[in-house]
Amino acid sequence: MLCVLCECxxxxxxRPKTLQPICKPCFYNVFETEIHNTIVESNLFFPGxxxxxxxxxxxxSTVLAHVMKTLNERYNYGVDFVLLxxxxxxxxxxxxxxxxxxxNKVQYDMDLEVVSYSELYGWSMDQIVAQIGNKNNCTYCxxxxxxxxxxxxxxxxxxxxxxxxNADDMAETVLMxxxxxxxARLDRCTELVTGSDDSPVKRSxxxxxxxxxxxxLYAHYKKLDYFSTECTYSPEAFRGTARTLIKNLEAIRxxxxxxxxxxxxAFVLKKKKEKKGKGSVVVKAKVEEKPVPSGGCSVPLAFDxxxxxxxxxxKCGYLSHNAVCKACVLLEGLNAGRAKxxxxxxxxxxxxxxxxxxxxxxxxx
Amino acid sequence: xxxxxxxxxxxGPTAIKTRQANFCQPCFITFIQQKxxxxxxxxxxxxxxxxxxxxxxxxxxxxxxxxxxxxxxxxMAHAQLEEQAKTYENAAGFTLNAVFIDCxxxxxxxxxxxxxISELEKRFAHAKFTCIPLSKAFEGASxxxxxxxxDYTSFVSGISEEPxxxxxxxxCIGTKSAREDIISVLQRHLIIEEAKKQxxxxxxxxxxxxxxxxxxxxxxxxxxxxxxxxxHAQVLEHKNPKDSISGLPEIHPLNDVLSYEIPFxxxxxxxxxxxxxTVSKPSQVTKNLSIDQLMHQYFxxxxxxxxxxxxxxxxxxxxxxxxNAAKQGLTPCLICASPVDPNQSLAWLTNITVNEPAAPETExxxxxSKKAHMEKSQEKTGDADRHLPVPNLCYGCIIxxxxxxxxxxxxxxxxxxxxxxFTL
Numbered sequence: 029m030l031c032v033l034c035e036c037x038x039x040x041x042x043r044p045k046t047l048q049p050i051c052k053p054c055f056y057n058v059f060e061t062e063i064h065n066t067i068v069e070s071n072l073f074f075p076g077x078x079x080x081x082x083x084x085x086x087x088x089s090t091v092l093a094h095v096m097k098t099l100n101e102r103y104n105y106g107v108d109f110v111l112l113x114x115x116x117x118x119x120x121x122x123x124x125x126x127x128x129x130x131x132n133k134v135q136y137d138m139d140l141e142v143v144s145y146s147e148l149y150g151w152s153m154d155q156i157v158a159q160i161g162n163k164n165n166c167t168y169c170x171x172x173x174x175x176x177x178x179x180x181x182x183x184x185x186x187x188x189x190x191x192x193x194n195a196d197d198m199a200e201t202v203l204m205x206x207x208x209x210x211x212a213r214l215d216r217c218t219e220l221v222t223g224s225d226d227s228p229v230k231r232s233x234x235x236x237x238x239x240x241x242x243x244x245l246y247a248h249y250k251k252l253d254y255f256s257t258e259c260t261y262s263p264e265a266f267r268g269t270a271r272t273l274i275k276n277l278e279a280i281r282x283x284x285x286x287x288x289x290x291x292x293x294a295f296v297l298k299k300k301k302e303k304k305g306k307g308s309v310v311v312k313a314k315v316e317e318k319p320v321p322s323g324g325c326s327v328p329l330a331f332d333x334x335x336x337x338x339x340x341x342x343k344c345g346y347l348s349h350n351a352v353c354k355a356c357v358l359l360e361g362l363n364a365g366r367a368k369x370x371x372x373x374x375x376x377x378x379x380x381x382x383x384x385x386x387x388x389x390x391x392x393x
Numbered sequence: 394x395x396x397x398x399x400x401x402x403x404x405g406p407t408a409i410k411t412r413q414a415n416f417c418q419p420c421f422i423t424f425i426q427q428k429x430x431x432x433x434x435x436x437x438x439x440x441x442x443x444x445x446x447x448x449x450x451x452x453x454x455x456x457x458x459x460x461x462x463x464x465x466x467x468x469m470a471h472a473q474l475e476e477q478a479k480t481y482e483n484a485a486g487f488t489l490n491a492v493f494i495d496c497x498x499x500x501x502x503x504x505x506x507x508x509x510i511s512e513l514e515k516r517f518a519h520a521k522f523t524c525i526p527l528s529k530a531f532e533g534a535s536x537x538x539x540x541x542x543x544d545y546t547s548f549v550s551g552i553s554e555e556p557x558x559x560x561x562x563x564x565c566i567g568t569k570s571a572r573e574d575i576i577s578v579l580q581r582h583l584i585i586e587e588a589k590k591q592x593x594x595x596x597x598x599x600x601x602x603x604x605x606x607x608x609x610x611x612x613x614x615x616x617x618x619x620x621x622x623x624x625h626a627q628v629l630e631h632k633n634p635k636d637s638i639s640g641l642p643e644i645h646p647l648n649d650v651l652s653y654e655i656p657f658x659x660x661x662x663x664x665x666x667x668x669x670x671t672v673s674k675p676s677q678v679t680k681n682l683s684i685d686q687l688m689h690q691y692f693x694x695x696x697x698x699x700x701x702x703x704x705x706x707x708x709x710x711x712x713x714x715x716x717n718a719a720k721q722g723l724t725p726c727l728i729c730a731s732p733v734d735p736n737q738s739l740a741w742l743t744n745i746t747v748n749e750p751a752a753p754e755t756e757x758x759x760x761x762s763k764k765a766h767m768e769k770s771q772e773k774t775g776d777a778d779r780h781l782p783v784p785n786l787c788y789g790c791i792i793x794x795x796x797x798x799x800x801x802x803x804x805x806x807x808x809x810x811x812x813x814x815f816t817l
Contacts, residue, residue, distance in 0.1 A: 031544065034750035035765035036758040045746060048543075053751035056747020061747045062400070069744060206612060209705040211712050237745040273691055277617055279680045280687065281570055283792055286618055286745065290738070290788055298714040 033058070040285040041249075047282055051202055059246055063234055064099050067126035069218050070230055073188075075106030079188045080141075083111040083132065085125030087247045088192030090132060090254035094234055096248075097112045097136050098188065110184060111136075113175045115144035116169055117152020118259065135253065143180040145172055149355070151362055157261060159365055165261050175346055175355045181228050181229050193233040196240040198276060202292035203270045211297060218292035228347060240287060290377055409657045412464055425650055426435055430470040432630075432646035433600065436487040438477050446484040452595040452655050454490045455520075455602060459502065459669040461655045463602030466647055467491055468519060468664050470600065470625060471776045483728050488595060489520040494580045499572075501672045509669050524586060529558040530579045534803035539729065539784055545742040545791055550799060557625045557801045571796035574618060574789070578729045581627075585639045586726035598642040598692045606652035608645060608697065609706035610688045617684055620789035623731055625715040638715075638731075648707055653696070658748045679786035728794075728802055735785070740787035762809040 031039045032052035039049035043058070046204045051060075066072075081096060083089045093111065100107050113129045116122050126142065135141040146152040149172060154305065157165050181189055198218055205309065216222070221232045235243065247254055277284040341353035348354070398407050398415065405417030416424060439447040453470055457463040470489050477486050491513070495506050502509070510522050536557040541547040566572045571659065591597045603611065612628050615621060630644050631637035647655075659665040675686045682690070697701055717723055723732035753759045786794070794800045 029752070031762075034758070034762060035747060036753050036761035051751075055751065057751035058747040061749065062745050065744045065747070098671075102705075164612065202616065203613065206616065206706055206709055207702060211709055213708065214712075220453065268689075271696060275688055276679050276686065280682065280684060281792075281796075283567070283619075284684075284796070286742075287619035287788075287792055288617055288621075290619045290741065291616040293715045294715040296714045298522040298712055324660040 031363055033242045036148055041245060043071060043167070044239050044245070044278075045282060045286070050369070053250070055242075055245070059238065059242055060095055060098060060102075062237060062318060063095055064103060065233055066220065067335065068371075069141075072234065073105050073107045073219070076108075077106075077188060077263070078108045078110060078186045080110050080112040080177075081138070082177060082189050082191040083113050083129050083140075083256040084192070085113070085128035085132070085242055085309070086192070087252075087256060088194055088235065088240075088251050091138050091238075091243045091247050092126070092134055092190065092192040093138070094250065094252055096136075098126050103137065109136075110186065111138050111140040112180045112184070112189065113142045114139065114173050114180070115142055115146075116173070117145050117153055118156055118261070121257060121260055124155075124257070128255040129255060131253055138247070141180055141184055142181070143176045145176065148172075148176055148179065149359055151359070156362060159362060162261065168362075171358060178346070188229070188232070188285050190232050190234055192235055194235045194238050195285045195289060198233070198236050200267070200270050200273055201290040202288050206253050207266075207270065215295045215297045218295075223345050232351070237286060237289065246360055258331075282363045298348045397757075398515055404567060407563065408661065409654070411651070411654055411657075423703045424659055425465075425654065426469050426472065428649050429466065429646040430473060430501070432644050432648075433470070433473070433487075435598075436473065438481050438484045438486040446481055449485050449487045452490060452591055452597040453485045453487050454492055454584075454588045454591060454597050454795050455494050455601050456599065456600065457491045459493070459506075459604075459667075460578055460661055461665075461668045462604045462647060462652070464664055464668050465604075465650075465655050465658050465662075466600060467513075467520065467601040468659070468662050469646070471517045471520055472662075476552060478519070485519070489589060490523065490597075491517075491519075491520050492523045492584060494525050494527060496528060496576055496580065496585050499563055499576055500667050503672055504669050504680070509667070512667060523587065525583050525679065527579060527583070528559050529578070531558060531562075531803045536801050537784070537803045537804045538799055539616065539727075540799045541791075541794055541795055541797075542746045545739055545746065547786065547791070547794060549786055557803060561801060565797050565800055567798070568617070568796040569681075571793045572687070573685050574793045575684045575728075582730070585641070588639070588641050592641060598644060599639070601643065601645050603645055604647045604650045604652050604655055605707050606692050606703040607709070608648055609703040612693050612706050612710045613691075614651065614688045617688070618789050619792050620787075622716045622787075623789070624710050624713050626731070629713070636715075649704070651696070651700075651703055652693070658798070724785050726790055727784045727804070728790040729752075729787060730786050731785045731789075733785055736787075740790060742788075742791065 029049055031037050032048050032056050033050050034055040037051035037053065040052050041050060041055060042048070043050050045054065045185060063275045079096075081089065081093050083093060094107070095109075096109055099105065100109065111129060111133055113126060129142075131142060132138075144152075146155075151242045152296055153165070153169055156168050160168070177189055180182075181187070183293075201213075201217045205217055218236075221230055221234055246252075248321070274285065281287075339349060339350040342351050344353060346353045346355065352360075395540065396580065399405065400407055400417035401414045402420045403417060405420070406416040408418040409416050409421050415784055421691055430572055435451055436453065440448060441447050455467050455470060457467055467489075474487070474489055477484055493510065494508065506524055510524055511519075514522055534556055535552060535554050537549055538551040538553070539547050540550045541677045543715050562575070563572060566575060588597050588599050608628050612624055615623050615627065626638045632642050632644060632649070634640055634642050650658075656665065659668065675690070680689065692703060717732045717734075720732075720734060720811050723734055726730065726733045750762075
């Protein structure tokens, strides 16, 4: 069978988004061009910009790094990409995936910065899980990661992070926001660039229209070096139902994923009267960022509580609407229980490591 | 009897346990009926002066499907009329019109529609029943045939004065989801047309029988079909006709009643046996379900673990505004008539679903590519219908017609069309 696009090469795969039988070169072409269109459409980058790629070593961020490098060279974006990794301290998961990122650093010839939870907060995720159990640990990890990414980019003097969120993630978020009634995020969750009212760093998702299955295919055919294990501290059950729902819908109608994103982009919230308060905070944050116009790039301000700026955490200086930021609140709770923990011994290996060891045992039998 | 097993309100025997409370039969009926009465506040008996009753000033149109939910709403509205007649000597605060869109040609029911309606007429003597066949949507309308290209663009391949038929329309639709989507577009159109007709003699409010769970399903399936911009029009209540796209007030009296509560209500009121199902049942294989059927299944399953989920979705949807409210220059979609920003959806789609091939690499590939190109350009010149207009389609309809080979649809002359044609 010939590829339906070029009609001159043998079709090698059925494109997940459209089910068209196409050849590999055409697949690479459409996949990369769609990402390029997303970038150009919204003027995502400017020449000379330094941009951090949030790299976990997983398929999404590896494909992101590869495609960004390819497009940067092909279309002369003039962007300087840097890899930024967060080490949550999950043995048997993150240590292995970080090795992948280190190889990617060499493969893509990019700088790499690793920020670790234990360095930043004095707690690794394994230690946190050992203390609080298997419930809510995604909350800790999420809050800490957000701040760690910001601090990592502040250290590098970078004001823009690109992340590997794909179309499936976007569609899942739209449905989750509807199901959970999260109106605050409902109309903003599909935006390509997320605002900076609670973070000085701009975040964007160039893969927001790329299907997860296509990312897998791309990584497979391009023989990219990535690490494929899900985090062993599994996510909440409710999100799981939304994920299954999306997979089922995709089987019924492949375009469903972008259809959901299209709907999400059309969501407009009714105007609220209380919005005034929120608006003023946004203005404040923007004003504070302004006085760094050098080279057109606004470098994030250092997070230092001694600067005595308003809307900063009094403890760590991170941006916060409250006196103390969420991460510091969580940390305080953790530190209160630390004494008990240390008696148990020095081994801080978490469940992920134990499972891995058990898996190996089973294999060797 | 222990306190746990008696009705919260009257200490009678518990007949249903819901919303973390026990209800006896009469109290549950009152509890549900009060929700409907509140939604239909404007339906009270009017007096010119004490003792002198005025004729009804409002018409309530209840679209019925013979399903449990619309049957329950019909019963509630009818019970209200019965009570009014009893209290004020044959007075009525409103007229009650039940409208059934007969889709049995597409989706047969377990009983003949006429038979069901005569049974309903016996049970609900104060209501009037209208049965409109789905084919009415095709009457007097010329038909337009649409075809889609490999990318998301489509073109009109023919316009005929001859109306198309339900069978002809459905025969060209390839998937269950698209079929369901098109039928619901036609159904809604016919209901609103009928309501507008009735509105000419008496101000009419459309009272939809959707329960909270059904509305949540509708919210999600509209989102999934790329019709997120229609949630405002179809899921929200519009008591003020100015907010409503149809131009008529539309209410959802059961938007606070959960799907599993409805069968209890119907059985307590002895109307359950009047509900009729369609002959075809949803497939057991997930892949063979339609989008609506999958959503129905999803909510039925998740409701047991997360009982508040349906009302959360309905409350969230209620916060959405009409995304087209501030936009100018919108034209109605050829198929579903919802306002569209021409080319916007198409541009969005073609930007993120590229159909451009990679360049040929070898000489052999070059040859083949040239040949294919030649064949294509010949085909194009052979296609005489190229001069016909490009259809204006909304995103949801662009996606739906991709599930068809060629799609013949009744072209409805809008008021504007007629004005454009005949104004000098």
